[in-house]
Amino acid sequence: MKTDTNNATTTTVYEVARVAGVSPATVSRYLNGTAKISDEKRASIEKVIEQLNYKPNVLAQSLKMGSSRTIGVLTQSLVSGYFNEAMTGIDEAMKDAGYVPLIMSGHWHASEEAERVELLIARRVDGLVILTGNLSDAQILQYARRVPIVAFGRKLEGKQAFGFCLDNYQAACDAMDYLIEQGHRRIAFIEGPPEQEDARARLAGYRDTLARHNIKVHPKLIVPGDFQESGGLLAVNQLLETGQRFSAIFAGNDLTAYGARLALYRRNIRVPEDVSIIGFDDLHSSMCTTPPLTTVRQPLFDVGICIGQIMLKMINHEKFTVDIPALSLVVRESVRRIG
């Protein structure tokens, strides 16, 4: 009942073999270089392939070989500069090995993430990359029994599973040290979603560094955010409306910093003359904000490369060691020395 989608009849190894006067096995051997072929047949096959514009059906190959040369990537947002920088690295690291990423987004929603993972597995991806998200470690380990997994944004070690994260805590400490070194004492902090490990680590870095410098942690200076611009905007409004005094803001991430900066702009509070801002992530656009944002650089591209390399090793059952990329403070112009 169903008509062919493609008008042109697809050419197959059989077709090529027939026209070239050889067996399909030989054509396959030619394609994969699996065995020596007489020059005569080789020439013939080459000609026919050219002439018929034959392209092997990857689906059939995958089925037969038990490997789709595809690796599934579960991201949380197709539009996030943060995730997409990592995606680029993954793609870069795997493409030379002939792997193609199949990307799906879980939108930070555990049940949707689980659904996507099942979809990816059903498509027989050779490996799975999970970029943060809300799945439990137990669930991931469970999936790892079906497919090798490398996760980013959580520590994980298992039979076919490996996960790592960057040292957000240390980087937050460094950022705070910098702020304090620049003379800031009353520093506001805009949180990220508490269910995200990274967000908690940054907050911890904030608190601990203050404590280490014997600066009182003022609870009113810690305001909730959501890692989005709107959260940053609201947070600063709240800070201002409740009359807090602060000379600097440590935003949970760059997006938050953007929102915070806008809230300040609205009230004619200058950055960095009146208030300093420091972010976290170093999104591409942070280079061009007004003023350019001082922030913590997350080397996401390198993370992606790293993920890809581990994935490759795992797929090939090779041992691997990991060199986790380091976070670093990038000083631009949104923080001013005071006092």
Place this chain on the structure above:
Amino acid sequence: MKTDTNNATTTTVYEVARVAGVSPATVSRYLNGTAKISDEKRASIEKVIEQLNYKPNVLAQSLKMGSSRTIGVLTQSLVSGYFNEAMTGIDEAMKDAGYVPLIMSGHWHASEEAERVELLIARRVDGLVILTGNLSDAQILQYARRVPIVAFGRKLEGKQAFGFCLDNYQAACDAMDYLIEQGHRRIAFIEGPPEQEDARARLAGYRDTLARHNIKVHPKLIVPGDFQESGGLLAVNQLLETGQRFSAIFAGNDLTAYGARLALYRRNIRVPEDVSIIGFDDLHSSMCTTPPLTTVRQPLFDVGICIGQIMLKMINHEKFTVDIPALSLVVRESVRRIG
């Protein structure tokens, strides 16, 4: 010589059938609801599937059905907010129909694009979406003989091909009308890459609108850019260094506007008090620049939805009509009324 990648033996319809005491055909029928099944067998199958945690092999299904339920998307950058907003729309539009996007990037390089397209076709995607890029229309039409194509960023009409673009020219005219209405006469324009149709259309809109208002088109006010922040920065530097006078800048796109804004900031030129800026694209972050950027909104998400819907129709050989989303000016705070 090669060991199984997956430790667990994959369960198949045969396995399920054997355990459930039915034929594989019946299991398949159950899976697809292709025929009535006795309650008894149905229950039995259900139980076994559950117990064996059976998931159909999509690869095998695809091979058999001649459809991979995958649609290839050729984008130009994995990190571009511009493209990714469209991606989201495409994903949204197609996922309910069970289609999954397979994304590859051509990086604005015709030969790489061609390579990716071949890869996508080899994977037997059911359809292909081409987001702008540098392939020739002829090449695309050629590919369309093998797979249905919908292209964005070019007008195209063919047997299995359809392409559309947004009216960049008209939107550029609108933006210019707005600037002029606000009293601006000396308006600088930062170009995009001339090989991109959109860039040319915007420039044409700039020129023509000026002409229509009997305002002299001053060649020195038109400076090259590259649709990146750096291009915008350089362009403004050039403008300033060659001593041009201008009260407003029409940036070829938002990224360019960001760079331009930074160049101005560096020289203590205020926006919009001293110079107004208008962008094009309305990237998400343009909402939060300082000041928020007045720009032309490209409804990329809607474009994505539109692309997805057309794709679906094409795959199903249904007629379709297209309602091309409109561009619109979004007035924020980067343009000031003068004179």
Place this chain on the structure above:
DNA sequence: TTGAAAGCGATACCAA
């Protein structure tokens, strides 16, 4: 309603 078997397009083993 059900089962047997052919076939999707490739690969690789076994013989020759």
Place this chain on the structure above:
DNA sequence: TTGGTATCGCTTTCAA
């Protein structure tokens, strides 16, 4: 070096 053929996991006639 080559060819014949079984097989990957599934769907779908065709018969029963």
